[in-house]
Amino acid sequence: MPLTCTPPTDYLASEAFLTLSTHIITAISMPAHVLGLYIILYKTPKAMSSVKNYFVNLHFWILIYDNSLGFLTIPYLSLPCMAGYPLGVLNYTGINEYYMVVLVLGACEYVLISVLAVFENRFDIICDFSWKRYWTKVRKAWLVTHYSIAILIFIPMKSMMPDPEMTLPCLTDEIRAVPVFILTEDYTYHIYALGSQLFTGVLESWVFIYCTILYIIRLLKSKRMSSTTIRLRIKFLTALSFQLAVVTAFMVAPLTYSLYSIMFDYYNQRFQNITIALETMHGLVSTFTMIFIHHPYRMALFEMLPERVRKMLETKNREQRIASSLTTRI
Template sequence: MTEVSYFSTPEFVAFSLHVISGVELPLHIFGTYCILFKSPDSMKSVKWSMLNLHFWSVCLDWTVTFFIIPFVLFPTVAGFSLGMFNYMGLPLERQCYLFAALLCTVNVASMMLFENRYYLMAGKETMWKKFRIPVLAVNYILAFLYPLPAYLKFPEQSSALEEVLQKLPPLPEVILRHQITVYSNELIYFIIPIVFMTSVIGIETLIIGKLIHFHMNSVDLKFKVSLKTISMQKRILTALLIQTSTMAVNFLIPITYICSTIVFNYHNQAANNICFLVFSLHGLTSTSIMLWSHRPYRAVCSNLLRFKRSETTSSKGIQVVNSTVRRNTRIDIFRSS
């Protein structure tokens, strides 16, 4: 019997994602607290856009790391779930639909961060003021519509599973004892909607980025607002760019790997599992970068760490004083006797 690596097992995925969800929970709560109560007046204009992104990011995180816990057999679109939804009896095709929709809403919310900056800086004075709400609403509607082709073409399982097992190498018993579900055996219904939505959001983000760059470097802006205001806007934009770029890396690494497995028909279950671990870290890294890149939130963290350090120092000082008092008391007693 061939020995199976622990990294290839469902137990590794379940344990790792539970650990990640446990670490992320307090950080997500602290991030929400900072956005709501520690955003200064200079960040009020971006506060709700940041909260919107944080909300969808937390939803995606908990869907992956707690409610679904996916075990996927790339290069096929098949696998099973190990999370709470599985115990609740929610069919896997609905779990996949929800995951795909939330993945897109996070990207839409990321784009909205920069749209919000452009609208406040220059968009109010353009035709964009009339079209922004319908366009943003369509983006969110499309985020929940684009997974429908694959969902509606959910295959008949017995023949689809037989086809999948022929494409994969012999699977160990530790995997076969789970009920494997094939989400799609026609990749056209799976890949084309993803490419379409990625293109739409990517093009919108590039256009907004170009408009922001043009506005920030325009001569008229320097006569309308102070250099201090321009500097503040640039700092906020830089922080948002760092935050969203970090999230993009957590998305792009797994997506690049998944596409490679499909193109080269390559199966490595340990790499598949690690791929999802990298993806599930996006909320942890995004929240951490948000707290670090924005100066007001960084100050809150610094003050919190400084308070804990001073508290430890004070307790040590009290212990030293107490020990000194006890020592002096013993000396006085010895002398008096």
């Protein structure tokens, strides 16, 4: 029995809330995903061509993750027990819940690995350390290894699924009447396997960022590259770092509650449902962050707006610049 137990009795704790909220978010997110993919494929300028395929890869996995969570599975979880049941469309196909878990968590891992790959790409394009020739030989194998391990770690989990009759937290009779899927009773392997993947990815990302910044500083001191080129690279790296920080944070932050629930044996169905709904918004936030943080994508979106709206925005921006200029003079 959990140390803290709040029985699910209100609307926020219900299947209806979780299903409705995820369906609404998915309905809003899908057009945004399509728009983002279109802009990456057809509006990426030549100056950003080196990162285009990496953006496509990242956007693809974000789309898969969001839809696997908010449309295909919609997991009604009963943490801190690693148990629950799906409410999404895959629930009507006869697919085993274990493979639904692999789909959602695997897509989540692939999003994080794709973020790491973007930072590695920047490092590979910008940096020219004396030892980088050794890295060039192994970088493709390094990336393939990351994608492979992200799936291989799920294989042992299948043999760890316990008796489906194990005791679950204080659930309502309605929930107990549903066949509940239990991933594991001892979550030690699951936490360490997934946690080590996250920790390693974050550490590697920081290494690539640090090396890239260090090399840019060297270029500034040596004056081997024009200040304009260096300034543009710094600007793009800053925008890219902010974009990917939002991608990662908006994915990891809601998951932090799930980890808290497991580690401290806390059960609250309301918070768990809200966590799933917020996690489903990850792709929507990530897509618009990408569009608005990069000037070419922002301008591409601006050009798609109706002429009347564009003129209104241009007038508003002009007025803001004039007001800012007057304030500066005063």
